[in-house]
Amino acid sequence: MTIALQAAPLAAAPNPWIAAGMISAVILTSTTGEVLTAAAMKSLGDLDLIRARSGLKGAIRAVVTCPLFFAGVFFLALAFFSLLLALNHLNLSLVGPAAASVPLVTNAIAGKIFLKENVDRRRWAAAVLVCIGVYLLAH
Amino acid sequence: MSHHSLSPRQYLILAIVSISAPLGDGCLSRGMTAMPSISLAHPGALIAAVFTPWIALGIALLIGFFASYLTALSWADLTFVRPATALGNVILALIARFWLHETISLERWAGIVLITLGVSFVAQGPSLTQHPPSADDRTPCEAQAATEVEP
Numbered sequence: 245m246t247i248a249l250q251a252a253p254l255a256a257a258p259n260p261w262i263a264a265g266m267i268s269a270v271i272l273t274s275t276t277g278e279v280l281t282a283a284a285m286k287s288l289g290d291l292d293l294i295r296a297r298s299g300l301k302g303a304i305r306a307v308v309t310c311p312l313f314f315a316g317v318f319f320l321a322l323a324f325f326s327l328l329l330a331l332n333h334l335n336l337s338l339v340g341p342a343a344a345s346v347p348l349v350t351n352a353i354a355g356k357i358f359l360k361e362n363v364d365r366r367r368w369a370a371a372v373l374v375c376i377g378v379y380l381l382a383h
Numbered sequence: 384m385s386h387h388s389l390s391p392r393q394y395l396i397l398a399i400v401s402i403s404a405p406l407g408d409g410c411l412s413r414g415m416t417a418m419p420s421i422s423l424a425h426p427g428a429l430i431a432a433v434f435t436p437w438i439a440l441g442i443a444l445l446i447g448f449f450a451s452y453l454t455a456l457s458w459a460d461l462t463f464v465r466p467a468t469a470l471g472n473v474i475l476a477l478i479a480r481f482w483l484h485e486t487i488s489l490e491r492w493a494g495i496v497l498i499t500l501g502v503s504f505v506a507q508g509p510s511l512t513q514h515p516p517s518a519d520d521r522t523p524c525e526a527q528a529a530t531e532v533e534p
Contacts, residue, residue, distance in 0.1 A: 278461060285456035287524040292392070292454065307453065310524035348465055355462040362512040363462050366504050370466040373501030380494030381472050 258333055266330040270343050274323035275350040279358050281316030286359065337383065345379040389510055393458065396451045400464070401471030403448035409475070410441030459510040466505045473498050 288294065288306050295303040307313055330339045352371040356363040363371075389397075414437030421428045432438050455464045473495045479485040487495075 278465075281453070282456045282461035282464075284524060285453055288457055291457040306524075312524060348469070351465050352462050355460065359461060360512065360514065361460045361462050364508065366508045367462050367466070370501040370505035371462065373497045373504065374466040374469045377494040377497030377499075377501060378469060378472060380490050380497065381476060383490065 263334055263338070266326070266334060267339060267342050267346075270323055270326045270330055270339070271346050271350055273319050273326050274343070274347050275354050277316050277319030277321075277323050278347065278351055279316075279354045280312055280319060282355070283359060284310045284312035284316055287312060341379045341382040344382045345375045348375040348378065389459070393455070393510075396455050397459075397464070397467055399451040400448060400455055401468040402474065403444045403451065403471075404468075405471045405475045407441045407444030407448055410437050410444060412441075414438035414441060460512055463505055463508070463510045466501050469498050470502045473502075 284307075285291070288310060291303050291307070294306050298306075327339070327343055330343075348371050352363050352368060355361040414432070414435055417437065418428075418432055418435070421432065433442065452464070452468075455468075476487060476491060476495055480487045
């Protein structure tokens, strides 16, 4: 998820290693959050089906009683605050495109390893093309 | 990977995921730029900002995004949902070009073409990886969800 924020206009150029570390932290926490959230939803099964049988309350109860979901939300919140920290020190033109595009590829890697998703050549191609496309749009 | 096609309702949910996140961000951006500068020393101004029309609309759209994103992840792979819903960025860029008459650079047109290509790649394939079912492997969440489905 992206956010509508503006970076400090006169962000001084930090040490490249620190900049890389901040951006890596955003990407790592965001990927972890998305994978945990996806694992939680996958473990619940089709939410539309649960809602059809047990109503909206039943679907909400199924989600909020899943510990994996909260672990995912925790890491997504961590990603949000890492993004704020990065935007506070780095230029938006650097952080924005990286935070929007790179997780598409890291999600594909993590999805294959941790969620055992079948990431075939078509999905790899899609992840890389969309990653470059989002980078170009956000830059 | 076995083939798993989506219903029109599921396509609608993917469309909501695609559109609501960039629209929500846009509403927040518009609402916040219209506000006077907010200092952390006066957090009350930030709370008041939540009730302004653009920001309230942005928050409502982002809540809708999260709910539909979670729903999509319950019946489709993460590696399907993320690239497929990137089309929202393209739609917003096209709205900016043809409705708001903003100029789109060559670089951004290239981005639009690449995203569209990527989405068309992923959309041709199955949405879900089917794993062989095993009742013994059920996690506590699966067991809980099963009780919701089978009262």
